[in-house]
Structure formats: structure tokens, C-alpha cells
Amino acid sequence: MSPDLAGPRSRAVADERTSEARALLQTTAAVDLHLDTFIPTRLFGYDFDATHAYPFRHLIGHVDLPRAARGGLKGGLWSITTNPFRSSSSRLRIFRHNVARLRALVEGSRQAAWVTTATAFAAAIDQGRHAVIPVVQGANCLGPLSSFREAGGADVVSATLVHLTSSNLGETSTPLPGKHRWGPRGLSARGHLLVESMNAEKVLIDLAHAAASTFWDVVAVHDRSQPLLVTHTGVSGVFPHWRNIDDAQLKAVAGTGGVIGVIFHPGFLGPGLGLSAVVAHLAHIVDVVGEDHAALGSDWDGFITPPAELKDVTLLPGLVAAMLQRGWSVERVKKILGENFLRCLRAVRP
Numbered sequence: 001m002s003p004d005l006a007g008p009r010s011r012a013v014a015d016e017r018t019s020e021a022r023a024l025l026q027t028t029a030a031v032d033l034h035l036d037t038f039i040p041t042r043l044f045g046y047d048f049d050a051t052h053a054y055p056f057r058h059l060i061g062h063v064d065l066p067r068a069a070r071g072g073l074k075g076g077l078w079s080i081t082t083n084p085f086r087s088s089s090s091r092l093r094i095f096r097h098n099v100a101r102l103r104a105l106v107e108g109s110r111q112a113a114w115v116t117t118a119t120a121f122a123a124a125i126d127q128g129r130h131a132v133i134p135v136v137q138g139a140n141c142l143g144p145l146s147s148f149r150e151a152g153g154a155d156v157v158s159a160t161l162v163h164l165t166s167s168n169l170g171e172t173s174t175p176l177p178g179k180h181r182w183g184p185r186g187l188s189a190r191g192h193l194l195v196e197s198m199n200a201e202k203v204l205i206d207l208a209h210a211a212a213s214t215f216w217d218v219v220a221v222h223d224r225s226q227p228l229l230v231t232h233t234g235v236s237g238v239f240p241h242w243r244n245i246d247d248a249q250l251k252a253v254a255g256t257g258g259v260i261g262v263i264f265h266p267g268f269l270g271p272g273l274g275l276s277a278v279v280a281h282l283a284h285i286v287d288v289v290g291e292d293h294a295a296l297g298s299d300w301d302g303f304i305t306p307p308a309e310l311k312d313v314t315l316l317p318g319l320v321a322a323m324l325q326r327g328w329s330v331e332r333v334k335k336i337l338g339e340n341f342l343r344c345l346r347a348v349r350p
């Protein structure tokens with residue numbers, strides 16, 4: 001075929017795939033396992049109820065509710081991220097304040113619904129509202145406590161034990177110089193206590209940001225009947241990186257019926273590959289542990305620079321089109337987009 005014929009023809013095929021993807025998204029409860037849109041709301045008063053336009057790949061501003069609706073994203077795990085540089089008692093105070101603040105914003109929005117159970121999720125979808133599932137990044141938000149319920153966080157559906165720094169709960173995956181001099185190796189005794197309390201209170205444990213030592217300590221002690229999550233990560237089977245998890249870790253998560261959400265940050269996925277890198281990481285998860293354990297965990301609005309083809313949530317159909325282009329079945333794509341996570345939510349909070 002001559003180059004001038006190839007252009008229009010492949011464009012027509014691509015357009016057809018994208019409309020197929022849009023149709024698929026309309027009938028799918030697509031959920032993103034990690035949205036940081038509450039950060040710009042806290043820092044700059046960003047209004048997630050209004051449409052924003054950013055012409056470039058921007059560190060934040062990837063998501064708002066009108067654009068989520070246009071892109072076909074029906075819900076997300078909305079992270080309440082902990083500032084590690086505060087004192088223990090002020091972290092607890094700020095956490096209580098942030099839970100109340102996010103909830104008030106959601107309840108004041110006609111486009112959103114506060115969702116902490118699978119039943120509430122289904123109701124939100126029926127009403128055409130974006131399901132805001134409150135989660136935590138950095139369980140040191142609890143300060144001196146070891147219970148989300150006691151801290152006023154009974155609505156929190158999942159939490160990472162650690163974030164970018166180690167804490168008295170456990171060791172981060174971030175390669176900080178000298179971290180073993182001031183922080184624990186792996187999960188601390190206090191972290192172990194928290195794992196037990198999260199299991200008892202049905203707060204899903206999210207192992208994103210955990211060092212491998214922390215990860216395996218948690219696998220050894222947590223209640224195996226509850227699914228483990230790694231909400232936003234890459235996989236080292238595609239691109240070895242300290243932020244990514246290996247095949248043994250994928251198998252451990254899958255062994256609990258859990259899910260792994262693929263992040264959209266090229267620094268962790270392998271630079272220069274764009275949207276196809278996201279699909280490559282998803283494909284590796286499917287190859288190693290099957291299609292029931294892969295999901296999306298963009299980290300949009302978390303100061304990442306997503307690939308240009310995923311620079312905001314309206315471009316989600318392009319990612320779905322790329323999955324279909326790979327020959328994946330509609331069933332598989334729907335599982336990755338939302339059904340896999342909803343299975344985990346139903347398991348602990350029907």
C-alpha cells in the first residue's frame with residue numbers, strides 16, 4: 001500500500017476503534033485506583049466541579065468531574081495524602097479535617113457521590129454521579145492512633161501504609177539516603193498492629209510505595225481472606241525501577257484476589273513509550289497473574305507528567321482503544337477498567 005493510502009485508511013481504523021472504546025466505556029463502571037485531585041483542591045482551591053482546560057502536559061489539572069464524565073470515568077479512589085513533615089498529633093488533626101472537607105465538597109456537588117460500599121457505588125452509577133471513594137496515602141495520618149475508626153476515618157476504604165518517606169509504620173520504597181538509620185526495615189511492630197486493625201475494620205491495605213521488605217512482611221501477617229491492593233505502580237518485569245513491583249509480588253497480590261493498578265507516569269513505566277507503555281505494563285500483569293488482577297491507577301493530579309496521549313481524563317477512550325487494538329476481549333477490558341476492583345470492594349464492603 002502506498003504511504004498516501006495508508007494514512008487515511010489507518011486513521012479511519014483508529015477512529016472506529018475510538019468510537020468502539022467510547023461505546024464500551026458507556027456501559028462500564030470504569031474506576032481509577034488512584035486520583036490525587038484533592039491535592040490541588042487543598043493547595044489552590046481547585047474546583048473539581050468545573051471544567052478546566054490545560055493546553056500542555058501539566059503536573060496537575062488532569063481531572064475534574066465534567067471531564068471525567070466526558071472521558072467515561074465513573075469513579076475513583078480519591079486519595080487523602082498525608083504530609084509527612086508535620087508532627088504526629090497535627091497529622092491526626094489535619095486528617096480529620098481533610099476527611100470532613102472532602103466529604104463536604106462531594107456532598108455539595110451534584111456530579112459526585114460519597115461511596116464507601118459496593119451498594120453505594122452501584123447507586124452512584126445509576127444516578128450518573130462520579131463515585132468518590134475516599135482513601136488514604138500515608139497511614140501515618142493516624143498520628144498516635146492505630147485505628148481508622150477511632151481517628152474519624154471509618155469511611156476510608158483503603159490506605160497505603162507508607163508514602164514517599166519511611167515512617168514509624170514501615171519502610172518506603174523510595175531510595176532515601178540513610179533511611180535505615182532513622183526508619184524501620186520492613187514493617188514495624190506498630191505497622192503490624194495497624195495491619196491487624198485495618199483487617200478488622202475492613203480498610204483495604206494498599207502496598208503502593210512499600211519497600212519490598214514491608215510488602216513481604218505485610219503479606220505474611222495480613223488476613224489472607226481480604227484482597228491486597230497496589231493501587232498505582234509499574235511492574236519491573238517491563239521496566240526495572242525501585243517504584244515498581246516484581247512478578248513474585250504480582251503473584252502474592254493475585255493470591256489474595258487483589259488488584260494492581262498501573263500508574264501513568266513515564267518515569268516508572270519506561271520513558272518515551274507513551275500510552276503504549278501503560279498497555280505493556282497491563283499486559284505483563286495479565287501474562288503473569290491473569291486478567292482478574294489488572295486495573296488502572298493513573299496518579300492523575302499527583303504531580304506526575306502523564307504521556308501526551310493521556311494528558312487528561314477525557315483521553316481515556318484512547319487507552320481503551322489501544323487495549324482493543326491489542327486484540328483483548330471486551331470482557332478483559334471491562335475487568336481491567338473496573339470490575340476487578342469492584343470485586344475487591346464487594347469482598348470487604350458489600
Ligand SMILES: [Zn+2]
Pocket residue numbers: 137208209232299302
Ligand atoms: Zn503515590
